[in-house]
Amino acid sequence: SGEKAGKTYSLELCGGTHVRATGDIGLIRIVGESAVGAGVRRIEALTGVDARRYLTNQDEKLKALAASLKVQPDDVGNRVETLLDERRRLERELTEARKQLALGGAGSADEAEKIGDINLIAKVLSGVAAKDLKGMADTAKTNRDHTAVAFIAVAEDGKASIVVSLTEDLTQKFSAVDLVRAASEAVGGKGGGGRPDMAQAGGPDGANAEAAINAVRAALAG
Template sequence: RHWAGSGDVATEQVWFDIRDKVGATDFLGYGTVRAEGQVMALVVDGKTADKATAGQQVAVIANQTPFYGESGGQVGDAGGMFTAAGCEVEVADTQKKLGDLFVHLGRVTKGTLSVGDAVDLSVDSERRDAVRANHSATHLLHEALRRRLGKHVTQKGSLVAPDRLRFDISQPRAVNREDIVAVEAEVNARVREDAEVVTRLMTPDEAMAEGAMALFGEKYGETVRVVGMGREGNRFYSTELCGGTHVGRTGEIGSFRIIGEGAVAAGVRRIEAVTGAGAVEHQQRQEALLAEAASALKATPADLPGRIAALVEERRRQEREIADLRRALATGGGAGTAPPVKQVEGIDFSGRVLEGVPAKDLKPMADDIKTSLGSGVVALVAVNDGKASLVVGVTDDLTARLDAVALVRAGAAAVGGKGGGGRPDMAQAGGPEGGKAGDALAAIEAALAG
């Protein structure tokens, strides 16, 4: 939705000037997606212009329009403008400036558009229908969340686009899977109800008296639009103040599917969802992934949970066995040879460089070697992806004289690391220069001798 200079201060001043000259735009889009209008002003390259020719980006202001201008979280309409002389403008977006000036942003694709021209304005109805469905779904979602999670839930922001909806709510913790399933089922039940969506004009006080919810960040005038949908006796299931476009009946939403939930700020959660064809496409993608996974494991979809659980447990068992084998090799168990032990200032010292051993396995290995030493110091340096991980262990009888933290820091410095931490009997550190692992052992030995 490129519009050259639309955010410039100079360009923003243009809208004030145009508003003073031509007045507000009459919005017709609640009742139609096609209308006739007259071009009242054009903006090209951030400045007012008398005309725009083929290939130029242009902002068009008409006296009236069926195009919805982006506001309240709902994206602006797209579509086209046409003149009797054959000019065509492809409208990529519609913005609402100064509250009531509708600005059509697009490109002249054919002919020349001039101020004063009569134009046919045609909204992309398929796109509009998708946006309407998503917008109405946010109202049902809002009410379903409040009923499921509590009245503390209020809207903190939203995005209503043709392909998805995003809804931010006040909620101190994650919405769990059980609640998501329940909310999704509740919304779909209201969709299947196919109740009429009713829009009424009221004063703000009258709307509040009927239980309408005012939305986050919205400013309301003397008259407000109140949108009600779903029936519960003589009341609506959902009642909200809203200036957006909506479906005529809830059944037009088609279906509703929550596809994401997460945190966006402290105390604010974001729900992402799709409706109608988008929900069907999401379901089809999920089923394709399920079929692919089942094929890979040579199982039916129904058997997948059990097969996956068995594979995860087998993986864990193998990882435990591999860790045990690594420890046995490092400590000289099994068919391996015992790690070398040397005397340094009368203290037994065992140091070893280990290629490809995970850093998390070093401490258990050091504990085993300490046990086999009885009294002494062990230093292990693991090299993975060119980086070094170090662990130094000191047997309890020597901790009054030696500090594992000081020794590991000496080794870390040799491999480009800084610091290191732990206890007098066990400490760890790391460094980016795994190729100097041998130097780290030498540095630890030197510190021990020093």
């Protein structure tokens, strides 16, 4: 190290092979950096012929990628971003299509069953993510009153996700939390939570999803 005007301007960084001057190193390409302890970083680099070979290989890969994307190497970044945007759009459209296919008309006036004076829209769904159930339940009860919605999504691993949603007028008599807990018990779950008008739960035994729907029916029937 050395000092100039009372300030350190050079620190020893090398923990391995030493050289007489930095010019002896020649071309250098850092290829890795990580933490090895508190306040200690590890830097991995290639030098000389190995560094040139690495950069040449990277250049060839970039050219091959650009050829696959049918753009110039400088435009690869923009092309990839465009493709990612397109993929996100298609994934959203696919998710919506899966929702509609899974519902199969559930939520229409003809699909609601009567339990006394209550309209129940209940369905076991496949190919639907658990995170989408609340939105689907909200859609099903839109512009309705005296309506309960119970949707159960069964995943590939057999686990069940449950959402129960009630129109505001029904919350005077029932709680979605109580209903979803009854459904969860039927599929081997414990508990569940949410609000009086919207609650979620789950359970490991999706094979009993219809029993969970029946549990909601029974609770609404009193």
